[in-house]
Amino acid sequence: LYKIEKLVTLLNESFKTMVIPTEKICIDESVVPFLGRLIFRQYLKNKRHRYGIKIFKLCAEGGYCVTYKIYSGKEQDQRATNLSAKVVLELVEPYLDFGRTVYTDN
Incomplete structure (x- = not known):
């Protein structure tokens, strides 16, 4: 994920x-379909695309993506x-x- 961090920041x-x-x-x-090898690839049995990269998006009323965050697995800082x-x-x-x-x- 560090390889595209600048691109993600620029897009946000x-x-x-x-x-x-x-x-x-x-x-x-959202899930971006991805079948390659990644440490943080997710398996979601209830989604149409079962394997992929999980993205959390903040969208405006018209559906425009204002910002997003790519889920890259568990973080070290696990609090309550x-x-x-x-x-x-x-x-x-x-x-x-x-x-x-x-x-x-949910």
Whole structure:
């Protein structure tokens, strides 16, 4: 993942400048199909593409991706909060205290 870290950072910064999220924002996970060899490749039995790279996205009301985070496996810092709560707080942090409504699933 370190090989594309600059590209991921550049894309996230570019996405943020293109649109300012309205009152409603959504956080969802997606799977990019990938059958190659990766340490952090995920197996998700309930998804159409069972093997792939898991991505958490923060989207604006029109479906535009404002920012995203690639899941690269367990982190060393495992505290009381679970993965979902940690990802939601990390993605939403720049948009807190602006009266926005955050929608998530499971």
